Amino acid sequence: MSTPPLWRETNINLKLEGKKCKSCGYVSYPEYHKICVKCGTVDQWETVKLAKTGSVMTYIIQHYLPAAFETPLPLAIVDLDPPGGRVYGMLTETKPEEMKVGLRVEVDFREIYYDRGLGIHSIKFKPIRE
Numbered sequence: 001m002s003t004p005p006l007w008r009e010t011n012i013n014l015k016l017e018g019k020k021c022k023s024c025g026y027v028s029y030p031e032y033h034k035i036c037v038k039c040g041t042v043d044q045w046e047t048v049k050l051a052k053t054g055s056v057m058t059y060i061i062q063h064y065l066p067a068a069f070e071t072p073l074p075l076a077i078v079d080l081d082p083p084g085g086r087v088y089g090m091l092t093e094t095k096p097e098e099m100k101v102g103l104r105v106e107v108d109f110r111e112i113y114y115d116r117g118l119g120i121h122s123i124k125f126k127p128i129r130e
């Protein structure tokens, strides 16, 4: 029996930790491979705390999803602020017409959906509103 995903991925989700290549500075999140995809250096990673803010690099609006999801649902690829990292995620508290490339967002740890009576949690993004 494996550990629950929330526990298994605590460092990824709650601590927002990524891996940074010591050779070129490339930041990998949520997973990384032994070989840096940018420079090819082997196994030279350090753990870094990622920023909780970033900008939408690109996005789509999902209109047709399983019943567990509320639609329309914006999904985006977000470039996190330094030290960096590129993350794919759902947006919350966001109207489709608000979405644009460059939209400033912040990480929000939320429930994604229910699976067999368990809430599945992960990071989402929401616009930074001032």
Ligand SMILES: [Zn+2]
Binding pocket: 021, 022, 023, 024, 025, 026, 036, 037, 038, 039, 040, 041
């Ligand atoms: Zn590298």
